Amino acid sequence: MVAFFAAAALTVLYITLVTSTQASQNLMLVPWAFEPLPVGSILPLGWILGEMQTMAHGLAGHQYDFYVYVNESRWLQAPGTGGHDYSTVNEALPYWFNGLVPLAYLLDDERLKDQVHTVAGTVLNLQTDDGWLGPEVLAERNFWGRVPLLLGLTQLVEANSTWEAPVVDALRSFMTLSHTMLLNNSQGHGICPPDVECSWGQTRVHDLIITIQWMLDNYPSSQDALLWDTMDMFYEQSKFRWVDWYQPGVYLEVVTNPTTKHPDYPYLHGVNVGQGLKASAVVRRFNHNDSLVDASMTAVNWTFLYHGAPSGTILGDEIQRDLAPYMGSELCTAVETGYSLAYLYHTLGTNSYADRAELVIYNAMPVMMTGDMWAHQYMDQPNGPWATNNTEDFTHPDGPHLFTTAHSGAATTFGLEPQYPCCTVNHPQGYPKFVTHSWGYVGDNGLAHILLGPSMVDTPLAVIECDTAYPFDNTLQYTINSSKDFDLYVRVPSWFTPDTSSIRIGDSSSALQPDPETGLHRIRVSSGSTTINYTIGAAIRAETRANNTVAVYYGNLLYALDVGSSVKSSYPHAYYDAQGEGLDYLPFPELRDYYVNNSKAWNVAIDPSTLQYHGLGGGATLPTPIFEYGAPPTYVTVQGCEIAWGLYLGATPDLVPNDRTCLGGSSTYRLIPYGSAKVHMSELPVVEL
Numbered sequence: 001m002v003a004f005f006a007a008a009a010l011t012v013l014y015i016t017l018v019t020s021t022q023a024s025q026n027l028m029l030v031p032w033a034f035e036p037l038p039v040g041s042i043l044p045l046g047w048i049l050g051e052m053q054t055m056a057h058g059l060a061g062h063q064y065d066f067y068v069y070v071n072e073s074r075w076l077q078a079p080g081t082g083g084h085d086y087s088t089v090n091e092a093l094p095y096w097f098n099g100l101v102p103l104a105y106l107l108d109d110e111r112l113k114d115q116v117h118t119v120a121g122t123v124l125n126l127q128t129d130d131g132w133l134g135p136e137v138l139a140e141r142n143f144w145g146r147v148p149l150l151l152g153l154t155q156l157v158e159a160n161s162t163w164e165a166p167v168v169d170a171l172r173s174f175m176t177l178s179h180t181m182l183l184n185n186s187q188g189h190g191i192c193p194p195d196v197e198c199s200w201g202q203t204r205v206h207d208l209i210i211t212i213q214w215m216l217d218n219y220p221s222s223q224d225a226l227l228w229d230t231m232d233m234f235y236e237q238s239k240f241r242w243v244d245w246y247q248p249g250v251y252l253e254v255v256t257n258p259t260t261k262h263p264d265y266p267y268l269h270g271v272n273v274g275q276g277l278k279a280s281a282v283v284r285r286f287n288h289n290d291s292l293v294d295a296s297m298t299a300v301n302w303t304f305l306y307h308g309a310p311s312g313t314i315l316g317d318e319i320q321r322d323l324a325p326y327m328g329s330e331l332c333t334a335v336e337t338g339y340s341l342a343y344l345y346h347t348l349g350t351n352s353y354a355d356r357a358e359l360v361i362y363n364a365m366p367v368m369m370t371g372d373m374w375a376h377q378y379m380d381q382p383n384g385p386w387a388t389n390n391t392e393d394f395t396h397p398d399g400p401h402l403f404t405t406a407h408s409g410a411a412t413t414f415g416l417e418p419q420y421p422c423c424t425v426n427h428p429q430g431y432p433k434f435v436t437h438s439w440g441y442v443g444d445n446g447l448a449h450i451l452l453g454p455s456m457v458d459t460p461l462a463v464i465e466c467d468t469a470y471p472f473d474n475t476l477q478y479t480i481n482s483s484k485d486f487d488l489y490v491r492v493p494s495w496f497t498p499d500t501s502s503i504r505i506g507d508s509s510s511a512l513q514p515d516p517e518t519g520l521h522r523i524r525v526s527s528g529s530t531t532i533n534y535t536i537g538a539a540i541r542a543e544t545r546a547n548n549t550v551a552v553y554y555g556n557l558l559y560a561l562d563v564g565s566s567v568k569s570s571y572p573h574a575y576y577d578a579q580g581e582g583l584d585y586l587p588f589p590e591l592r593d594y595y596v597n598n599s600k601a602w603n604v605a606i607d608p609s610t611l612q613y614h615g616l617g618g619g620a621t622l623p624t625p626i627f628e629y630g631a632p633p634t635y636v637t638v639q640g641c642e643i644a645w646g647l648y649l650g651a652t653p654d655l656v657p658n659d660r661t662c663l664g665g666s667s668t669y670r671l672i673p674y675g676s677a678k679v680h681m682s683e684l685p686v687v688e689l
């Protein structure tokens, strides 16, 4: 479906490229706005630590024990000698590795560290003499599947210097080979093996370039000229470039014919969009084109304006379409969007990126996992009051379909690998990458808390512990030890209410003065021990959505209508046999598929003037796991009533009706943190009561 490059066009391209490359060799990469800290110097505390430990004890932490796409991956066998994978791009083990490296190290979990060491050792030992990493033999080679593996390897080096020499050597030889392949008619990038789609490698090429930039940032060497050249070629030889997509007249605000045959499909696939949000910021680091700063903001603004869910993720059930509250969104999209937004803040430093990174990781991601994190959804819907065995596609076999391609009936159920295995292997990166991006350097003498939450950071400037229940509560307490004076910066979310916000050091309290661009408030800290209390004032927000509906927030948590929860479970199903008997031989009884139905009314309109927030009482602690139904102590109450509201395709709540006539009297309804409301309504029709 993707037009391949003509050889002639490539030759022309390469001539212009040599010229631009020669110019670029005297250049440096554009510095980070806030340089990230090495993996391992920021550790999770409090409720996030509990969530990550739950992950380690759940599906993420046990895939290496039983999941054949991981424990018997093609990557772990000599090239051409078999092994498992769910697709020809061989991304399963790399996705797993990218998430498990930081999970293992942030928890200092010996069992998981052993797993990632064994896998890293095996993969590096199997590197071919010409530098290729991965199971493909010669003509089968394509780049995309390598990308998450490389991201995992760079994280491993940051976390453990024992891996520095073997990994950096392997990367050098891989990049030398990449250079040769790109010169050879764009082998593996513009020209892919017969049954492998090149467009994935091209739309996601910035994630590969991140590894090249990591080498340039951290390991300058005589190979730098080749690395610059390789970086330029990867980009120049990509037909799909996000900066070209987010242009008036090109960008599709609504997609009227959403199919995988759409010529713009690579730009419309939800996961690609999530990954692509950071593309222009990555490219700007090497081409120094400052128009890409605005281009990044345009990409984020348009994506969320035309395709954003209240939970902070991007709607696209494989493919973007419109803002219908029954649109689906993949778990992979949520974790990739979180990573991109965190990256955007570190490179460009605009406050809204960090707000959005918190939003997607604190809402869109956890709602798609069971509390114990043994099961996940493939797709969530903003208005999804049930996540059951959806047989709509069997009763309407010829369409129209609820989702564009997810027709197994299992897309919204929670399980081992509902619909497709990609989110099984890709979801573990969500929390760990969020935590590793939660602090950054500000120049040489400053440290910023960027993504708020409980964490601890250990740097040459200071050791800081941040104790907080954020975002369940908006007070943060910092305990600091430092051997010299330095500047601590705390990020002030854009929704803060100035009058009820403060910074308190000892007996003195001061107002917040956030920088208008970055949102950072500076605090000068003297050497020695210091305790600082940071209180972020918040108010309930009812944000207007399409057709006179609202989404309700307090701080960075979305609150959804509690529709109750009635759960059934079965053996887990293989994705290719979603309606079969289920797998009865897997070694962990925790592996189940779950079907969640509502047990209370979902067809409710609310009166936003009656919203009331019920926060954490003083001294309250949060249970682990926190995103279990019924677990979070905070909630919102509101007056509302039931209205007549039909179904779409007999399967899911239709678009929000215009007629808001109450069917009965009004009563009080409860809204709960979205991440705990596995089934929910989050785009609520407005009614005046």
Ligand SMILES: *[C@@H]1O[C@H](CO)[C@@H](O)[C@H](O)[C@H]1NC(C)=O
Binding pocket: 065, 066, 067, 068, 071, 072, 586, 587
């Ligand atoms: C991988 O897990 C499966 C269970 O799903 C098990 O049968 C198999 O022996 C495991 N393979 C290895 C190499 O441990």
Ligand SMILES: *[C@@H]1O[C@H](CO)[C@@H](O)[C@H](O)[C@H]1NC(C)=O
Binding pocket: 113, 117, 160, 161, 162, 163
């Ligand atoms: C670092 O990696 C080496 C090699 O795998 C391992 O022996 C060592 O225990 C690791 N260090 C830590 C702190 O995990």
Ligand SMILES: *[C@@H]1O[C@H](CO)[C@@H](O)[C@H](O)[C@H]1NC(C)=O
Binding pocket: 139, 184, 187, 188, 191
């Ligand atoms: C160039 O790429 C083709 C596949 O597109 C491959 O068959 C050939 O071996 C490559 N040539 C060299 C010199 O690597």
Ligand SMILES: *[C@@H]1O[C@H](CO)[C@@H](O)[C@H](O)[C@H]1NC(C)=O
Binding pocket: 243, 289, 290, 291, 292
């Ligand atoms: C910078 O990038 C924009 C967007 O791709 C492009 O239109 C412009 O020509 C570029 N400027 C330079 C100096 O290359």
Ligand SMILES: *[C@@H]1O[C@H](CO)[C@@H](O)[C@H](O)[C@H]1NC(C)=O
Binding pocket: 294, 297, 298, 301, 352
């Ligand atoms: C993006 O949206 C923000 C508000 O959310 C606005 O301040 C900014 O001007 C917009 N930028 C662009 C380039 O659309």
Ligand SMILES: *[C@@H]1O[C@H](CO)[C@@H](O)[C@H](O)[C@H]1NC(C)=O
Binding pocket: 323, 324, 325, 546, 547, 655, 656
């Ligand atoms: C809003 O209502 C109009 C008219 O019913 C409908 O065409 C549109 O899809 C709705 N938008 C959303 C986001 O539900």
Ligand SMILES: *[C@@H]1O[C@H](CO)[C@@H](O)[C@H](O)[C@H]1NC(C)=O
Binding pocket: 463, 464, 465, 479, 480, 481, 529
């Ligand atoms: C700060 O130093 C004190 C005294 O050495 C120690 O008890 C405390 O744990 C340290 N706190 C942090 C956050 O490192």
Ligand SMILES: *[C@@H]1O[C@H](CO)[C@@H](O)[C@H](O)[C@H]1NC(C)=O
Binding pocket: 477, 504, 505, 506, 507, 531, 532, 533
């Ligand atoms: C900070 O908050 C904690 C917990 O509420 C409280 O115990 C402590 O006294 C406060 N410290 C300051 C300096 O206000």
Ligand SMILES: *[C@@H]1O[C@H](CO)[C@@H](O)[C@H](O)[C@H]1NC(C)=O
Binding pocket: 389, 391, 409, 570, 578, 579, 580
């Ligand atoms: C889903 O529903 C269909 C139709 O009722 C049924 O045949 C099938 O067994 C169900 N699948 C599961 C996994 O419950």
Ligand SMILES: *[C@@H]1O[C@H](CO)[C@@H](O)[C@H](O)[C@H]1NC(C)=O
Binding pocket: 386, 388, 389, 597, 598, 599
């Ligand atoms: C969900 O519950 C409703 C009643 O609340 C019932 O009508 C419906 O059949 C249930 N759906 C499933 C799949 O169990």
